[in-house]
Amino acid sequence: MELLNGAGSPAATDLIKDGTEATFMADVVEASQELPIIVDFWAPWCGPCKTLGPALEEAVTAAKGAVKMVKINVDEAQMIASQLRIQSIPTVYAFFKGQPVDGFQGALPGSEIKAFIDRVIEAAGGQSPGGQLDEAVEAAEEMLNDGAAVDAAQTFAAILGEDPKHAAAYGGLVRAHIAMGDLDQAEAILNGAPAEISTTAELEAAHAQLELAKQAANAGPVAELRAAVEADPENHQARFDLAQALYANGKAAEAVDQLLELFRRDREWNDGAAKAQLFTIFDALKANDPIVLNGRRKLSSMIFA
Numbered sequence: 212m213e214l215l216n217g218a219g220s221p222a223a224t225d226l227i228k229d230g231t232e233a234t235f236m237a238d239v240v241e242a243s244q245e246l247p248i249i250v251d252f253w254a255p256w257c258g259p260c261k262t263l264g265p266a267l268e269e270a271v272t273a274a275k276g277a278v279k280m281v282k283i284n285v286d287e288a289q290m291i292a293s294q295l296r297i298q299s300i301p302t303v304y305a306f307f308k309g310q311p312v313d314g315f316q317g318a319l320p321g322s323e324i325k326a327f328i329d330r331v332i333e334a335a336g337g338q339s340p341g342g343q344l345d346e347a348v349e350a351a352e353e354m355l356n357d358g359a360a361v362d363a364a365q366t367f368a369a370i371l372g373e374d375p376k377h378a379a380a381y382g383g384l385v386r387a388h389i390a391m392g393d394l395d396q397a398e399a400i401l402n403g404a405p406a407e408i409s410t411t412a413e414l415e416a417a418h419a420q421l422e423l424a425k426q427a428a429n430a431g432p433v434a435e436l437r438a439a440v441e442a443d444p445e446n447h448q449a450r451f452d453l454a455q456a457l458y459a460n461g462k463a464a465e466a467v468d469q470l471l472e473l474f475r476r477d478r479e480w481n482d483g484a485a486k487a488q489l490f491t492i493f494d495a496l497k498a499n500d501p502i503v504l505n506g507r508r509k510l511s512s513m514i515f516a
Contacts, residue, residue, distance in 0.1 A: 227268050230281040232288045238281045243306040247335045249280040249328070252292060252302045259318040260301045266321055267303065270328045277332045278305075305331040322407075344370050348379045355383065360390035376405050382413030389417075389424045397421050412498075419494035427459030440469075447473055447480045451488070458492065467492060467506040475513055486510070 351366035364387035388397035
């Protein structure tokens with residue numbers, strides 16, 4: 212499944228060129244009437260330029276023609292550097308309609324360069340590959356919410372084919388396999404995540420959901436566990452097991468309430484298991500979920516009481 216049509220994508224040599232003072236008007240000012248032009252001001256003696264330049268070229272190439280790049284050696288273009296008041300290099304400007312519209316100084320990490328390119332394209336009225344992928348993620352999330360886990364998994368996988376480090380798609384693929392009941396495959400995908408995104412919120416959430424799914428596979432019957440707690444409110448293990456069973460049966464709010472009650476009765480029980488389980492549930496849900504907001508508030512009031 213291909214999300215971005217790369218069949219007609221221009222070659223990198225058409226997207227990136229070396230510019231001079233003589234060609235600046237044509238390559239940058241005039242060309243930016245049609246689409247954004249990224250201008251990389253560099254010099255052979257500039258160490259950070261050697262890192263930034265290739266990273267910029269990679270990001271521009273990945274944009275598949277939505278933006279172009281011109282490289283200007285400031286040692287050979289001092290008049291332009293002076294006119295644009297370039298104080299240090301590397302300096303990067305984005306031109307559109309003949310005017311600088313964005314820019315930065317110094318070397319940036321790849322993720323910030325990509326965000327810069329996406330921002331410039333979107334400001335010029337275009338749609339960046341990142342934006343298209345984000346739309347595809349939203350569509351896949353809708354599939355997952357509607358119960359079409361297989362279709363969602365295929366879409367998430369296609370997104371990762373375009374961007375192997377797309378954290379939202381990676382987390383979504385894990386969650387799709389959880390929804391299909393294939394926990395081993397979900398864990399294998401999670402373990403294979405690139406190091407750069409392994410600690411993102413999206414993968415942390417997927418990890419928490421996987422842990423809860425594993426627990427659900429062994430959860431006991433709610434009715435029996437509830438009866439055990441009612442018969443002996445100090446049976447902490449029964450209350451903890453009841454919380455797991457409630458979550459497994461889609462009753463997250465009740466599960467949180469039971470864990471809060473367990474924490475209130477004995478916060479140190481089983482090495483703080485109640486608090487740890489609460490955080491696992493909070494991580495698995497969206498940060499703005501009322502269950503999370505209320506649960507965190509109640510937990511905080513107990514901790515700092």
